[in-house]
Amino acid sequence: MAFFAVDNLAIHFGGIKAVDGVSFQVNEGEVFTIIGPNGAGKSTIFNMISRIYDPSEGAIVFEGRELTEVPAHKVAGMGIARTFQNIELFERATVLQNLLVGRHAHRKTSLLAELLFLPSVRQQELRHREAAEKVIDFLDLQPYRNQMITNLPYGVRKNVELARALCIEPKILLLDEPASGLTVEETRDMGFWIDDIRRDFGITVIMVEHNMGLVNQVSDRVLAINNGRFLAEGTAAEVQAHPDVQKAYLGA
Amino acid sequence: MEFEPLQIIQLLLIGVSQGCFYGLIALGFVLIYKATEMINFAQGDMMMLGMFLGITVTVGMGLPFWSAIPICMLAMGIFGYLMDVLIFRRVIGQPAFVIVVLTISLGFIMRAAAGMIWGAQPLALPSPLVGNLEVGGLVITLERVAVIVGTIIVTGLLYMFFRFTRVGVAMQASSQNQLAAYYMGIPVKRIFSLIWFISAAVAALAGLLVAPIVTTVTTDIGLAVTIKAFAGAVIGGFGSLPGAILGCLIIGIVEPFAGAYLPEFKEIVAFLILFAVLVLRPQGLFAQIQRKKV
Amino acid sequence: MRVVFKTHYNQDIKLAKHSGYVFWYTGLIIAMIAAPFALNSGATDAGWLVDELSLIMIYAVAGLGLMVLTGYTGMVSLGHAAFLAIGAYTNGFLMEQGVSFLVSFFVAGALSGIIGLLLAIPTMRMTGIYLSIATIAFAVIVESIIIHWSSVTGGNRGMPINAPDLFGYELWDPVEFYFLCLVVLILIVLLVANLMRSSTGRALVALRDSEVSAQSMGINIPYYKAVAFGLSAMITGFAGALYAHKITFLSVESFNFIESVRLLLMVVVGGLGSIHGAIFGAIFIGLLPVFLSLVRDYLPAGIANAPGLEPGLFGIILMLFILFEPMGIYGRWLKIKLYFSIFPLYRKATFKRQKTYLKTERLH
Numbered sequence: 001m002a003f004f005a006v007d008n009l010a011i012h013f014g015g016i017k018a019v020d021g022v023s024f025q026v027n028e029g030e031v032f033t034i035i036g037p038n039g040a041g042k043s044t045i046f047n048m049i050s051r052i053y054d055p056s057e058g059a060i061v062f063e064g065r066e067l068t069e070v071p072a073h074k075v076a077g078m079g080i081a082r083t084f085q086n087i088e089l090f091e092r093a094t095v096l097q098n099l100l101v102g103r104h105a106h107r108k109t110s111l112l113a114e115l116l117f118l119p120s121v122r123q124q125e126l127r128h129r130e131a132a133e134k135v136i137d138f139l140d141l142q143p144y145r146n147q148m149i150t151n152l153p154y155g156v157r158k159n160v161e162l163a164r165a166l167c168i169e170p171k172i173l174l175l176d177e178p179a180s181g182l183t184v185e186e187t188r189d190m191g192f193w194i195d196d197i198r199r200d201f202g203i204t205v206i207m208v209e210h211n212m213g214l215v216n217q218v219s220d221r222v223l224a225i226n227n228g229r230f231l232a233e234g235t236a237a238e239v240q241a242h243p244d245v246q247k248a249y250l251g252a
Numbered sequence: 253m254e255f256e257p258l259q260i261i262q263l264l265l266i267g268v269s270q271g272c273f274y275g276l277i278a279l280g281f282v283l284i285y286k287a288t289e290m291i292n293f294a295q296g297d298m299m300m301l302g303m304f305l306g307i308t309v310t311v312g313m314g315l316p317f318w319s320a321i322p323i324c325m326l327a328m329g330i331f332g333y334l335m336d337v338l339i340f341r342r343v344i345g346q347p348a349f350v351i352v353v354l355t356i357s358l359g360f361i362m363r364a365a366a367g368m369i370w371g372a373q374p375l376a377l378p379s380p381l382v383g384n385l386e387v388g389g390l391v392i393t394l395e396r397v398a399v400i401v402g403t404i405i406v407t408g409l410l411y412m413f414f415r416f417t418r419v420g421v422a423m424q425a426s427s428q429n430q431l432a433a434y435y436m437g438i439p440v441k442r443i444f445s446l447i448w449f450i451s452a453a454v455a456a457l458a459g460l461l462v463a464p465i466v467t468t469v470t471t472d473i474g475l476a477v478t479i480k481a482f483a484g485a486v487i488g489g490f491g492s493l494p495g496a497i498l499g500c501l502i503i504g505i506v507e508p509f510a511g512a513y514l515p516e517f518k519e520i521v522a523f524l525i526l527f528a529v530l531v532l533r534p535q536g537l538f539a540q541i542q543r544k545k546v
Numbered sequence: 547m548r549v550v551f552k553t554h555y556n557q558d559i560k561l562a563k564h565s566g567y568v569f570w571y572t573g574l575i576i577a578m579i580a581a582p583f584a585l586n587s588g589a590t591d592a593g594w595l596v597d598e599l600s601l602i603m604i605y606a607v608a609g610l611g612l613m614v615l616t617g618y619t620g621m622v623s624l625g626h627a628a629f630l631a632i633g634a635y636t637n638g639f640l641m642e643q644g645v646s647f648l649v650s651f652f653v654a655g656a657l658s659g660i661i662g663l664l665l666a667i668p669t670m671r672m673t674g675i676y677l678s679i680a681t682i683a684f685a686v687i688v689e690s691i692i693i694h695w696s697s698v699t700g701g702n703r704g705m706p707i708n709a710p711d712l713f714g715y716e717l718w719d720p721v722e723f724y725f726l727c728l729v730v731l732i733l734i735v736l737l738v739a740n741l742m743r744s745s746t747g748r749a750l751v752a753l754r755d756s757e758v759s760a761q762s763m764g765i766n767i768p769y770y771k772a773v774a775f776g777l778s779a780m781i782t783g784f785a786g787a788l789y790a791h792k793i794t795f796l797s798v799e800s801f802n803f804i805e806s807v808r809l810l811l812m813v814v815v816g817g818l819g820s821i822h823g824a825i826f827g828a829i830f831i832g833l834l835p836v837f838l839s840l841v842r843d844y845l846p847a848g849i850a851n852a853p854g855l856e857p858g859l860f861g862i863i864l865m866l867f868i869l870f871e872p873m874g875i876y877g878r879w880l881k882i883k884l885y886f887s888i889f890p891l892y893r894k895a896t897f898k899r900q901k902t903y904l905k906t907e908r909l910h
Contacts, residue, residue, distance in 0.1 A: 050762050076764030088759035090752055092819070096558075100745075101752045105764035107745045111773065114744035115737055121744060122559065128745075129555040168763065291675050342869060348674050349622050353814055353868050356624075356807055357861035364858020471854060475803065479686070482679050490675070520690045523683035530680055531668040 002061070003028040003204065004172060009058035010228075011048060018044045020228040021058070026172075030220040031198055031205045035212075035239070037249045041228040042208040043085055046174050049206075050082050051075050062172070076105040079171035083161045083178065085208075089149045095160050096145050099132040102167030106131075135163045139193065155186045162193070172204045173197065179211040191217040212240070212250075224249065261390055263508045269396035269465075271497075271504020272403035276458035277481035278488075278496040279406065280451040286491055287427045287447040290340065290351040294359040295455055295481065296474030301362060302328045302456025303469045304370050307377045317380050321460055325453040332452025336445040344444070345430070359478075363471045370471075379464035395464045402461050406454060407497060414493075423447060483526040561739050578728055582721045596720050597792075602832035603727040604788045607734050609812045609824035611781030614738060616810070617818040618747065619774040620754025622678045625685025626809045629779045631692060631801035632658045633786020638705045638796055639698050647710035654787040655780045662779020666772040685806055692798045704797040707790045727788055734781055738821055741777070750774050782809075804857055811860055815867050817874025826875040834859065 004026040011019045019041040026032045034042050047053045049060055051072035060067040062078065070078065081102075090098050106128070109121045136142055139159050144152060149160065158178065165173055178194070179187045191214050197203050198218075209215050215222060215236055222239040224231040226249065232242040239245055277299060281292040302324050309320040335358070343350055381394040414420035426433040426440045433440050463469055480503060488499025503522040511518040550557070550564050562568045582596045612626050633654040640650035669680050692699045699705060709718045710726060717723050741747045749770050752760035761767055790796055808831060816827025838856060871878055885892040 052758060052761070071766075072761045073764055073766040076762060082762055084759060084762075088756045090755035090759075092755055093748075093751055097748060097751070101748045101760070101763050101765075104745055104749060104752075107764075109745060111746055114746050115740055117740040117744065122556075125559050125744070126555050129558070164763070339865075339869070350868055350872065352622065352624075352675065352678060353810065354865055357865040357868070360807075360854070360857040360861030361865070364854040364861070367854045367858075479679075479682055479803075483683065486676060486679055516690075516694050520687050523686050526683050527668060527680065527687075530672060530676060 002026070003063065004206075005059075005061045006045070006049075007059045007061065009045065009048060009060065010056050011044060011053060012056045018228050019048070019055075022225060022228070022230055023058075024223050024230075024233065026204060026206055028204055029198060029202055031194060031207065031218050033207045033209055033215050033219040033222045033236070034225060035209060035215060035222060035245075035249065036225040036231065039227075040225050042225065043176055044228075045225075046082060046176055046206075046208065049075075049080065049174060076168050076170075079168075080174065081165035081168040081170035081172070082174035083158075083165050083176055085176040085180065087157050087161050089157060089161060089164070091149045094146050094148055095141060095152070095163075096132060096136075098149065098160055098164050099135060099167045100128055102164040103128040103131060105168050131169070132167055135166045138166070138196070139163045154181055155183070158182065158186075158190075166197070166201075166203075170203060172206060175205060175207045175209075177208055177210065179209060179214045187211060187214055188217075190214065194218045216240075258390065259512075262392075263512060264505060265390065265392045266396065267505030267508045268501065269392070269399045269504070270507060271484075271501035272400045273458060273462050273465075274477070274481045274484050274500035274504050275497040276399075276403050276406060276454060276461075277477055278485040278500050279410065279493060280454045280458070281481070282485050282491065282493055282496045283410070283447055283451045283454070286493070287423045288340070288344065288444050289348070289427060291348060291355065292451070293352060293355040293478060294362060294474075295451070296476075296478030297359040297362040298328060298332065298452050298455040298474070299459035299462075299477065300469070300471060300474035301331070301366060302452075302459035303377060303463045303473070304366055304375070305456070306460045306463060307370070307375050307469065310378060311375075317378070317460075321457065324456045324460055328456035329449040329453035332448040332450075332455075333445045335452075336448040340448070341441055341444070359474065363474070366471045372471075374468035374470045376468050377460070377463035381464065393465070395461070399458075399461045399465070402457060403497070406457065407493070410450075410493065419443065419446070480522050483522045487526055487529045559743060561736075561743070575732075579725075582724050586721065593720075596724050598832055598836065600720065600724045600727045601792055602828045603724075603731045604785050604792055605809075605812060605831055606825050606828035607727075607731055607788070608782050608785035608809055609816065609828050610734055610738050610821065611778045611783075611785060612809050613813050613818070613821070613824045614741070614750070614781065615774050615778035617813055617820070617823065618742065618754065619750040619771070619778075621771070621774065622674075622810070623681040623778075623806075624678045624803070624810065625681035625683075625688075625806050626778075626782055627801040627803070627805035628685040628688035629658045629662060629782040630786040630789060630805070630809075631688060631798075632661055632779075633783030634790035634796055634801070635692065635699050635705065635786075636783070637787035638707050638790050641708065641710075642705075646713075648712065651710070651784065651787045655784040658783020658786065659776045659780030663772050663776040665779070666768075666775035669775075670768050670771060682803070682806075685803065689798055689802065692801070699798075700796070702798065704795055707794050707796060710788075710791050723791065730784060730788060734784065735821055738781075742821075746770070746773060807857075808860065811864050813874075815864060815874055817876030817879075820876050822876040822879070823874050826879070830875065834863075 002025040005024070007023050009019055009022050010017065022041070022045065024032075034045065036042055044053065048055045049067065051067065051070060055068060062080065065078070067075070090101065093101075107124075109124050113121050136145060139162065141156070141159060141163055144156055144160070149157060152160070158181070162175070162178065175194070178190050182190060194205055194207070195218055198205055207219070219236045221234065222236045223233045224239050224242070224245045231248060232239045232245050234242075240250060277295055280298070281295040284290055284292045305324045305327055306320045309315050309323055310317055315323070339354070339358070340351075343354060379395060381398055384391050384393050385397050414424065422433070422438045423443050423446075425436065426438055426443050430440055466473070481500060484500030484503045485496040486499065487502060488495030488497065503525065506521050506525065507518060510521040514521075517524070552558065557564070562571065581599065585595050586593050608626070608630055611629070612623060615626075616622050636654040636657050637647075637650045640653060641647060645653075665681075665684055669677055672680055693701055695701070696703070709716045710723070711717065712726075717726060749760065749765045750773070752763065752765055753767065753770055753774070757767060793800060812827035812831045813824060814827070815830050816825065817823030835856060838859065867874060873880070
C-alpha cells in the first residue's frame with residue numbers, strides 16, 4: 001500500500017474543471033515535486049489535500065486512511081502540514097506565537113485546565129516551547145523570535161511559514177512555491193533546508209515549484225500537470241526532457 | 253383573525269411603501285459598500301439630517317416643498333462629499349471594523365449636532381401631498397405613493413448610471429482593485445467622494461418623502477431605520493443593489509402583517525427573517541461575498 | 547532601560563514577566579484595597595468615588611468579556627449589552643425568588659454563557675460585517691423578549707434589585723460592594739490572562755488573523771468560535787449580575803444599542819487585544835460622565851442641554867481614537883514607555899501604519 005496516493009482526483013468549479021483526473025503516488029521519505037504552468041491546478045490539488053476544498057471525484061489516501069472523509073482541522077493531527085503560496089501567517093502576533101499555534105495539533109490540555117492554568121498546562125507549555133525552539137534553531141530564526149510578523153521582510157516570513165508547518169511535526173510537508181519571491185541565495189538555502197528536512201527529520205515533502213533550479217536540486221520525482229490534467233511523471237531530468245512538458249510549459 | 257382579501261392588499265400596499273423606504277436607505281449604503289467596501293452605519297442619520305434640513309427650508313424659509321427636495325439633496329450630497337474628503341479618505345483599505353466604528357461615531361455626532369441645532373422637540377414637515385389615492389376600494393395615501401414612485405425612479409437612474417456611464421463603470425473598477433484603477437488613470441478618491449455625494453443625496457430624498465408619513469421628526473429616527481435597512485440589504489445579499497431593494501421589500505411587507513396579526517413580533521420580525529436567511533443562505537439571496545482564494 | 551535576560555521558558559509563560567511587574571501590580575492591588583478607606587476618611591468629600599470605582603470595575607469585567615470576543619478573536623459584537631441584560635435579569639429574577647446571591651451570580655453567568663454558545667451556532671459561517679449585524683439582530687430580539695416576558699422581567703415596568711447577599715449577610719454598604727466587585731475583577735483578569743497564554747488563547751488569535759491557516763494548523767474553527775462566544779458571554783453575564791446591584795433598578799433602556807456601542811467604545815478606546823485595554827477603557831467610560839457633569843456648567847445652554855450630548859462626545863472621542871490612535875490608550879501607553887526606555891533613539895516611524903489600498907474580497 002502506498003504511503004500517500006492520489007487517485008483520479010477531480011474538482012469542478014461551476015463549468016471549469018480545475019483538476020481533472022490526476023493520479024500520483026508518493027513514497028515515504030522522498031521529495032515529490034509538481035510542476036506546471038500557472039492555473040494548472042497545482043495549488044488546487046494542495047487545497048484538496050488540506051481539505052480546504054472538497055473534491056468532486058477521486059480519492060486521497062494517506063497511510064490507509066481516506067482523506068476526503070476527514071474534516072479540515074484533523075489533517076494536521078494526521079501529520080500533514082502545509083505552507084501557503086501567499087503566506088498566511090498571523091500578522092499581529094510574534095514569530096514565536098505563530099510557531100506555538102503550529103503546535104496546536106499536539107495540544108493535550110482541556111479548556112478548563114487552561115483557564116485555571118494547572119501545573120499540567122504549564123508542563124505542556126514548556127514542552128511546546130522546547131519544540132518550537134528546536135525549529136527556530138533549525139531555520140535560524142533566533143533574531144526574529146519576538147518580532148511581529150508585520151515588521152518582517154518577505155524572505156523571513158517565508159521561513160516562518162515553513163517553521164510553523166514544521167512545528168506540527170508532520171509526516172508529510174506540502175510546500176506551495178517555497179522559492180517564490182526569494183533571492184538566489186535564499187533559494188539555495190531553501191534547497192538545503194528541504195534536503196535537511198528530508199534527511200534529518202524523515203519528512204516526506206510534496207512541493208509545487210516553478211524554479212527549475214530548485215526542482216533539480218532537491219526533487220526525487222517530478223509530476224507535470226497542465227490544465228488540471230496529467231502530463232508527465234518521472235525524475236526531474238526525464239520530465240523536463242519530455243516533449244509535451246516542453247511544449248506546454250518550459251519551452252524548447 | 254380575519255383574512256379579508258381587501259385588508260390583505262391594503263396591508264400589502266403599506267408594506268410595499270415601507271419596503272421602498274427601507275430600500276432607499278439600503279440603496280444608499282449598498283452604493284457606498286459596492287464602491288468602497290465601507291459600511292456606513294450613519295446612513296439613517298444622514299436621512300435624519302435631510303429631514304431637518306427640509307423642515308428648515310420649508311417651515312423656516314417658507315420655500316415650497318418641491319423646491320426643498322433638490323435643495324436638501326444637494327446640501328446633503330455636499331455634506332456626504334465633505335465627509336469623505338475630510339474623514340473617509342484617510343481610512344480607505346483599513347479593515348471593515350474601523351469603518352463601522354467610525355460611522356457609528358459619526359452617527360452619534362450627527363445626532364448630537366442635530367439636537368443642538370434644531371432643539372430637542374419633535375418637529376413636523378408639512379407636505380403638499382395631502383389626500384389619498386383610491387383604487388377600487390383600496391386607499392393609499394399620496395405620501396406613500398410618492399415613496400414608491402421615488403424609489404422606482406432612483407433605482408432606475410442608478411441602474412443606468414452604473415451600467416452605461418463611464419463614471420459608473422469607473423466606480424466599479426475602483427472598488428474591485430483600487431491600485432489597478434489608479435494605474436488606469438481613474439481619479440479614485442474623487443470617485444469615492446462622488447459616491448458619498450450620491451448616497452447622501454438619496455438618503456435626504458428618502459427622508460423628505462417619508463417625513464410626512466411619520467409626521468414628526470426626532471433625532472433618533474435614523475438609528476432604527478438604519479438597522480432595518482441593513483437587515484434588508486443582508487437578506488437580499490449585501491453588495492447587490494437589486495438584492496437590497498428586494499430584501500427591504502420583504503421586510504417592509506412582512507412588518508404590517510406582523511403588526512396586524514402578531515403584534516408582539518412586529519418589531520423583531522425583520523431580524524428573525526435576517527437570522528433565518530443568514531443561517532440558511534449566508535450569502536443572501538443574491539450572493540456577492542465568496543471565499544477568499546488561497 | 548531594562549534588559550530582561552531570559553534563562554528559562556517559564557519567564558515567558560509567567561504572568562508577571564519580571565520583578566518590575568511584581569512591584570507595580572502588587573502596589574496597584576494594595577492601592578485598590580486601601581482606596582475606599584482613604585476616600586471615606588473624611589479628609590475629602592470623595593465617598594462617591596467608591597461608587598464610581600465599583601462601576602468602573604463592573605465595566606472592566608464587561609469589557610474583558612467583549613475583549614475576548616472582539617479584541618482577541620476578531621469577531622465584532624455590536625449587541626453585547628444583551629449579555630449584560632441576560633446576566634442582570636437572571637440574577638435579579640433568581641434573587642427575587644429567594645436564591646442566594648452566590649448561586650444566582652454563577653447561574654447568571656452560566657446562562658449568559660450558554661446563550662452565547664447558542665448564538666455561535668447560527669453565526670458560525672458569518673464573517674465581518676454579517677456577524678456584527680447578526681449580533682445587533684440578536685440584541686434587538688433579546689430586548690423584545692425582555693419587554694414581552696414581563697412575568698419574569700417586569701417588562702416595561704422594570705425590576706427593582708436588592709443588595710447581594712453572601713451567606714445571609716447583605717452587602718448594602720458601598721464599601722462592601724466595592725470589595726465584591728474587586729474580587730470578581732481580579733478573578734476574571736486572572737481567568738482571561740490564563741486563557742491568553744494557553745493554546746486556546748492562541749487559537750482564538752489565530753482565528754482573528756487567518757482562519758484558513760488556523761484550520762490547517764489543526765484548529766477546529768466552529769469549536770473555537772463557540773468557545774469565544776461562550777466565554778465572552780459568560781464573563782459579560784457576570785458583569786451584568788453585578789451591574790444589576792449597582793443600578794438597583796433594571797429597565798430595558800439600560801441595555802439598548804447605545805449601551806452595546808458604549809461597551810465597544812470601551813474596548814476600542816482602551817486598546818484592542820489586551821487586558822490593560824479593557825481596564826483603561828473602563829476607566830475612560832466611567833470618568834466621562836463625571837467629566838461631562840463638571841464641565842456642563844461652563845457650556846452654553848444650547849449645547850449643554852442637547853439630548854445626545856454624551857453619545858455625541860463618545861462619538862468624537864471614538865472617532866479621534868480610531869483615526870489617530872487605533873491601538874487605543876494602552877497602545878499610546880506602550881509607545882510612551884518605549885519612548886522612555888530607548889530614549890533618545892525613539893523614531894515615530896516605528897509605529898507608522900503602512901498605506902493601505904482597497905482590494906475587494908468579493909468575486910463578482
